[in-house]
Amino acid sequence: MDMVKVFKALGHEFRFEVVMALLEGRIHSCCGEVRSYEQGCCVTDLTDKFDMSQSTISHHLGILLDAGIVNMEKRGLWSVYLISPETIQELHKQIGDWLSPTCQLPNCSS
Template identity: 40%
Template sequence: MDLVAIFKALGQPQRYALFLDLLKGDGSSCCADVAPDESACCVIDFTQRHRLAQSTISHHLQVLVDAGLITVERRGTYRVYQVNQPMWESFQRHVASLTACVDTEHRGAMGQIPHA
C-alpha cells in the first residue's frame, strides 16, 4: 500500500468528492451493465452528478485507480468503477493506528496534544 499516493489522491478536492460519491454507493448507476444492488458507477454517472468534463473525471478516476483506492472493470462499452474495499479497509486501519499512536505517546498530562 502506497500511503503517499493514497493521501495525494484524496488530497485533491474534486477527486475526494468523486471518491466519496463512489464510497456512498447509492446503487443509482445509469449504466446498463451495473446491477441495481451494486455499488459501482461509470463515468456517465459522475458527469451527471458533478460539474466536471468527462475527460477530467476520467483523469481523476485513473489517479484513484493508480493509488489502489478503486478498481476498474470493462463491461461491454463501459468502464465500471468500484471502491477497492480491502485497500480502503487497510487504509482506514492504518489511519486508526496513527490516531492510537498519537493518543498514547504524545498526549501531555492534561490529555492534550502539545503544540509545536
C-alpha cells in the first residue's frame, strides 16, 4: 500500500467525508445493489447526498479507488464502491506503529 497516495486521497475534504460517511454507515444505497451490512454506495447515492455533479463525484471516487481505499464492483448496471477493509486495517496498524513505540515527544507517555 502506498501510504503517500492514501494520505493524499484522504487529504481532500470531500473524499475524507465520503470515506467517513461510508465507515459510519451514513450513506444508504438507493440502487438496490448494496447490501445493508456493506460499507458501500453507488455514485447516485452520493449525488443525492452531496451537492456535486456525477462526474465530479466519479473523479473523487476514482482517486479513492486508485489509492486502494475503496474497491469497485460491477453489479448489473451499477458500479458499487465499497470500503476496502484491508486498507483501513493497514492504515490503522501503520499509524499505531509509527506513534506508539517510538514517540519521543515531551508529552508522550510511552
